[in-house]
Amino acid sequence: MAKLVLSLDGVVIKEVQLTKDKTTLGRRPYNDIVIDNLAVSGEHAFLQMVGSDVYIEDLNSTNGTYINGKAVKKQQLRQDDVIEVGKYKIRFLLDDFGDQDKTMILRPGQLPPMAAPARPAAPAPAAVGPASVRVLNGAAAGREVPLTKVVTTVGKPGVQVASITKRPNGYVLTHIEGGQRPTVNGAPMSVDAVPLKSGDVIELAGTQMQFLQAAA
Numbered sequence: 411m412a413k414l415v416l417s418l419d420g421v422v423i424k425e426v427q428l429t430k431d432k433t434t435l436g437r438r439p440y441n442d443i444v445i446d447n448l449a450v451s452g453e454h455a456f457l458q459m460v461g462s463d464v465y466i467e468d469l470n471s472t473n474g475t476y477i478n479g480k481a482v483k484k485q486q487l488r489q490d491d492v493i494e495v496g497k498y499k500i501r502f503l504l505d506d507f508g509d510q511d512k513t514m515i516l517r518p519g520q521l522p523p524m525a526a527p528a529r530p531a532a533p534a535p536a537a538v539g540p541a542s543v544r545v546l547n548g549a550a551a552g553r554e555v556p557l558t559k560v561v562t563t564v565g566k567p568g569v570q571v572a573s574i575t576k577r578p579n580g581y582v583l584t585h586i587e588g589g590q591r592p593t594v595n596g597a598p599m600s601v602d603a604v605p606l607k608s609g610d611v612i613e614l615a616g617t618q619m620q621f622l623q624a625a626a
Contacts, residue, residue, distance in 0.1 A: 411427060411428075411504070412427075412428040412459075412464050412487075412502065412503065412504050413425055413426060413427045413428060413502075413503050414426045414428065414443070414457075414493075414500045414501070414502060414503075415500065415501040415503060416443070416445075416498060416499075416500050417498070417499050417500075417501070417567060418497060418498055418499070419497075420566075420567045420568040421567070422567060423498075426442075426443055428457060428459060428464060430442065430459070431458065431459050432456055432457070432458055432459075433456060433457045433459075434453065434455075434456045435454050435455045435456060435457070435495065436450060436451055436452050436453045436454040436455070436469075436471075437450045437451060437452050437454070438452040438453060441453070441454075445495060445496070445498055447496050447497070447498065449473050449495075449496030449497060450471075450473075450495055450496050450498070451469070451471035451472050451473070453469050453471075454468070454469060454471040454475065454495060455467060455468045455469055455471060455475045455495070456469065457487075463486055464486070464487045464502070465484060465485065465486050465487065466482070466484070466485060466487055466493060467483065467484040468482065468483050468484070471495075473495075473496060475493065475494070475495060476493070476494035476495075477491055477492070477493055477494075478491060478492055479494070487502045488502070489502070489503065489504050490502065490503070539623050539624040539625050540556065540557075540558075540623070540624050541556075541557045541574075541576075541581055541608075541621065541622060541623040541624070542554050542555060542556045542557055542622050542623075543555050543557065543562070543564070543574065543612075543619045543620070543621055543622070544619060544620045544622060545617065545618075545619050546611070546618040546619060546620055547617065547618045548616070548617055550617075554622075557574060557576060557581070559576075560575065560576055561573050561574070561575050561576075562574045562575075563586070564614065564617075564619070565586075565587070565588070565592075565614050565615045565617075566615040567587065568587075569588055569615045570587065570588035570590065570592065570614040570615040571586040571587040571588060571614075571615075572584060572585055572586055572592045572612070572614050573586055574606065574621070580605055580606070580607075580623075581605070581606045581621065581623065582603050582604065582605055582606065583599070583603070583604045583605075583606050583612060583621075584602055584603045584604075585599055585602050585603075588614070588615075592612055592613060592614035593612070593613045593614075594606075594610055594611070594612055595610055595611055596611070596613075606621045606623075607621075607623070608621065608622055608623040608624075609621070609622070
């Protein structure tokens with residue numbers, strides 16, 4: 411499953427799942443993705459699904475369509491490609507495991523393709539105890555947010571974004587965006603996904619938060 415995350419000035423505005431063979435983008439209200447801005451043409455571009463591949467094609471728009479800063483006429487999209495239409499940025503994401511819930515703590519962020527596929531032949535895993543995140547510094551210091559959904563995304567888009575995902579055997583912190591990886595107990599993440607244990611202190615985008623988990 412592929413999706414688009416539309417943002418303006420680093421703030422996520424909407425997310426669109428690509429479920430049709432052809433998805434149109436433009437200023438006119440009949441488009442599948444409507445961007446009401448004069449820098450966007452009435453019929454600006456369209457996305458075409460060909461099997462598991464997704465292509466974007468510019469429809470001779472006035473201001474053009476850009477992929478990662480380069481003007482394109484037609485191009486296949488890759489994971490994390492950024493489409494630029496006027497002042498809007500649209501990040502292309504692949505989610506091989508379907509839709510996931512999300513909970514935002516600081517600011518809207520992006521959802522990662524995180525959850526592991528089920529293994530029908532495996533025995534039922536032990537229950538995972540409830541967990542929460544407590545903010546340790548900044549204006550939200552002392553705030554505790556229960557992790558009641560599958561994926562909790564934290565951070566600041568364009569700076570640092572990470573997620574905490576509930577899996578059958580526990581919780582995992584995953585780096586999504588940013589030149590620097592988040593730290594866990596003062597050490598930068600050495601891999602994209604790190605298992606969490608109760609008491610771990612996470613720091614990203616200048617915010618420190620403590621992961622807390624009760625026994626199952």
